[in-house]
Amino acid sequence: MTNIKSAIKTEWDFSKLYKNINDSKIEKDVDAICKHFLAFAKKYKDLKFLKSSKGMLEALKDCDLLSSKTSAIPIWYLGLQQSLNSSDDNIQGKINILSDKYLKASKEVIFFDLAISKLDKKIQEKYLKDKTLAKYKYLLESSFLTGKYLLSESEEKIMTDKSKVAHEAWEDMGQKNRGEQKIKFKNKEMSLTEAMGIKSDLPKTDRRALHKLVMERYKDISFIAESELNAVIRNKKIDDEIRGFTKPYESTIIGYHNDVKSIENLVNVVTKHNYISHRFFKLKAKILNTAEKSEDKKITMAELATGISTAKTKKKISFEQGCELVTNAFAKVDTEFSDIFQSYLKNGQIDTFPKLGKRSGAFCSSIVNAPTYVLLNYVDKLNDVSTLAHEMGHAIHSDLSRKQDSIYQDYPISIAEVASTFFENILFDNLLEIASIEEKKDLLVGKVQDDVFTIFAQIAYFQYEKNIHKAVKDKGFVSKEEFASMFVDCRKSYAGDAVDVTETDGYGYVYINHFRSFFYVYSYAYGQLIANALYEEYKKDKSFGVKIKKFLSAGGSMSPEDIFKSIGIDTSKPDFFLKGLKKIEKDLDEVEKMF
Ligand SMILES: [Zn+2]
Numbered sequence: 001m002t003n004i005k006s007a008i009k010t011e012w013d014f015s016k017l018y019k020n021i022n023d024s025k026i027e028k029d030v031d032a033i034c035k036h037f038l039a040f041a042k043k044y045k046d047l048k049f050l051k052s053s054k055g056m057l058e059a060l061k062d063c064d065l066l067s068s069k070t071s072a073i074p075i076w077y078l079g080l081q082q083s084l085n086s087s088d089d090n091i092q093g094k095i096n097i098l099s100d101k102y103l104k105a106s107k108e109v110i111f112f113d114l115a116i117s118k119l120d121k122k123i124q125e126k127y128l129k130d131k132t133l134a135k136y137k138y139l140l141e142s143s144f145l146t147g148k149y150l151l152s153e154s155e156e157k158i159m160t161d162k163s164k165v166a167h168e169a170w171e172d173m174g175q176k177n178r179g180e181q182k183i184k185f186k187n188k189e190m191s192l193t194e195a196m197g198i199k200s201d202l203p204k205t206d207r208r209a210l211h212k213l214v215m216e217r218y219k220d221i222s223f224i225a226e227s228e229l230n231a232v233i234r235n236k237k238i239d240d241e242i243r244g245f246t247k248p249y250e251s252t253i254i255g256y257h258n259d260v261k262s263i264e265n266l267v268n269v270v271t272k273h274n275y276i277s278h279r280f281f282k283l284k285a286k287i288l289n290t291a292e293k294s295e296d297k298k299i300t301m302a303e304l305a306t307g308i309s310t311a312k313t314k315k316k317i318s319f320e321q322g323c324e325l326v327t328n329a330f331a332k333v334d335t336e337f338s339d340i341f342q343s344y345l346k347n348g349q350i351d352t353f354p355k356l357g358k359r360s361g362a363f364c365s366s367i368v369n370a371p372t373y374v375l376l377n378y379v380d381k382l383n384d385v386s387t388l389a390h391e392m393g394h395a396i397h398s399d400l401s402r403k404q405d406s407i408y409q410d411y412p413i414s415i416a417e418v419a420s421t422f423f424e425n426i427l428f429d430n431l432l433e434i435a436s437i438e439e440k441k442d443l444l445v446g447k448v449q450d451d452v453f454t455i456f457a458q459i460a461y462f463q464y465e466k467n468i469h470k471a472v473k474d475k476g477f478v479s480k481e482e483f484a485s486m487f488v489d490c491r492k493s494y495a496g497d498a499v500d501v502t503e504t505d506g507y508g509y510v511y512i513n514h515f516r517s518f519f520y521v522y523s524y525a526y527g528q529l530i531a532n533a534l535y536e537e538y539k540k541d542k543s544f545g546v547k548i549k550k551f552l553s554a555g556g557s558m559s560p561e562d563i564f565k566s567i568g569i570d571t572s573k574p575d576f577f578l579k580g581l582k583k584i585e586k587d588l589d590e591v592e593k594m595f
Pocket of ligand 1: 390394416417420
C-alpha cells in the first residue's frame with residue numbers, strides 16, 4: 001500500500017478495447033459478430049443435432065464458443081462511453097443502429113434454445129443422465145424447466161415485438177412525464193427527483209412542505225400512472241395466460257433461477273416479522289424528534305428514508321484513504337480480492353470522480369472477454385467508501401465467474417446483490433474500528449435502517465404488487481385512488497404506527513419504477529439476507545473465506561439454491577430467512593440501548 005497515489009488511474013482506460021467512439025473497428029466487430037450468429041444458424045437449422053448425444057455435445061460446445069465470439073463488446077463499450085457523456089446524441093444514435101443490427105442477427109439463433117427446451121420428456125431424461133453431456137447438465141435442466149412456458153419461434157418473435165408497444169412504450173411515457181415535472185420551492189424551480197434529493201438536508205418545516213408539494217404533484221399526474229399500470233399489468237396477465245404461468249410472480253422467480261416455494265417462504269416470513277421494522281421506525285422517530293427538540297412521538301413520510309446522523313462533524317475520507325480501507329478489509333478475507341482491487345486501480349477500470357456530463361450514482365459493468373469497469377461519483381463521504389466496496393464486490397464476482405465456460409459466466413440477477421452486500425459488510429466492520437463513538441452509533445443505526453429498507457420495505461412492495469395484480473385481474477380496472485389507498489396500506493404495513501402516512505402519500509406508487517419490472521424487488525431482500533448469513537459464517541470461522549470464493553467463482557453454473565448449498569448454506573430450509581431476521585432484531589436491541 002505504499003505510494004498508492006502515483007500508481008492509480010482514476011479515469012477509465014479503454015486502450016485495450018478501442019481508440020475512441022469513432023474507431024472504425026467498432027462497426028467491423030459488430031459485423032463479424034452478426035456473421036457468427038448467421039453461420040451458427042445455418043449449421044444447426046436442420047435440428048439434426050437433437051437426435052444423438054454426440055450431435056448434442058458438438059452443438060453445445062459450439063454454442064459455448066458462440067457466446068464467447070458474440071459478446072456484444074462494441075455496443076457495451078459505446079454504452080460505457082455514453083455514461084461519461086450522457087448528453088451525446090451521436091453515441092445514442094450509434095448504439096441504436098448497432099443494437100438493431102445485433103438483435104436482428106441474434107434472433108436468428110432463437111430456434112436453437114427453443115428446440116432443446118421443447119425436447120420430448122423421455123429424451124430430456126436420457127440426455128440429463130448422459131455422462132458425455134454432464135458439463136451441460138445445468139444448462140439443459142434450466143432449458144427444460146422453462147421449455148413448457150415457451151411458445152413457437154414465430155410466436156416468440158411476436159411476443160418480443162409486441163412488448164415494445166404494450167409495455168415499454170407505456171413505461172417510457174410515464175418516465176418522461178415524471179422527468180419533465182418541475183415544482184417551485186422557495187423561488188427555485190426544480191425537478192421532482194432533485195426535490196427528493198435535497199429534502200433530507202432541509203429543516204423540518206421546509207422538509208415537510210417540500211415533501212407535500214412533491215406528493216401533490218405526483219397525485220396530479222397520477223392519471224397517467226393509472227392508465228400505464230392498468231395497461232402493463234393487463235398485458236402481463238395476457239402473457240402469463242398464453243405461457244401458462246398461474247401466479248403473477250412465477251415468471252420473474254423462475255427467470256432468476258430461484259425456487260418459487262423458497263421465495264414464497266421468504267415473503268411470508270418477512271411479512272410476519274414486520275414488527276421488527278415497526279420497532280425500528282419507533283426508534284428513528286425518537287432519535288429525530290429528540291435531535292429536533294420536538295415533543296412529537298411520530299414522524300411523517302417526509303422523514304421515512306432520511307439518514308439518521310447524530311455526529312456533529314462528518315468525517316471526510318479521501319479516495320486514497322478509501323482505497324486503503326477497502327484493500328485492508330478485502331485482504332483480511334483473501335489476498336486475491338485485494339489484488340483484484342489493486343489491479344483495477346492500476347489499469348484504469350474505475351472512473352472515480354464526478355464530471356460534467358457523467359451519469360450520477362455508481363455501477364459495475366462486465367461482459368464476457370473484456371475487462372470489467374466500475375463507475376463512481378466519489379465525493380469523500382463515508383458512504384462513498386461503502387459504495388466502492390459494494391461495486392468492487394460485483395466486479396470480483398464477475399471476474400472470478402470468468403473461471404467458468406462462457407455459457408456459465410453470467411450469474412443470475414438474484415445473487416448479484418449477495419456478493420456486493422457481503423463486501424460491504426466486510427468493510428463495515430473496518431469502518432467501525434476507525435469511527436468515533438458518535439460515528440459508531442450512526443453507522444450501527446444506519447446498518448439497521450439499510451436492512452429494514454432492503455428487506456422489509458422491498459417485501460412490502462412485493463405484497464403491494466401481488467395486490468394490484470390481483471385487483472386488475474379481478475376488477476378489470478383499478479382507479480388511481482384505489483392504487484393509492486392500497487399503497488397507503490403497504491407503507492403502513494412496514495412503517496407501523498410511528499410514521500404518519502397521509503392519503504396523498506399513497507401516490508408514491510406513481511414514481512416507484514420497480515413496480516414496472518414486476519416482482520424484481522424480492523431479489524433485494526433475498527440478496528441481503530443471504531449476504532448477511534455468509535458474513536455471520538465468516539465471522540464465526542475465518543476459513544469460510546475459501547467457501548465465499550467458491551460461491552464467487554460459480555457464475556451461473558448451478559442454481560442459486562445449489563450454489564449456496566454447496567458451501568453449507570441451505571436457503572430452502574424454512575428457518576433460514578428467519579435466522580437472518582432474528583439477527584436484525586438483535587442488532588436493533590443493541591442500537592436501542594445506545595439512544
Ligand atoms: Zn449492487
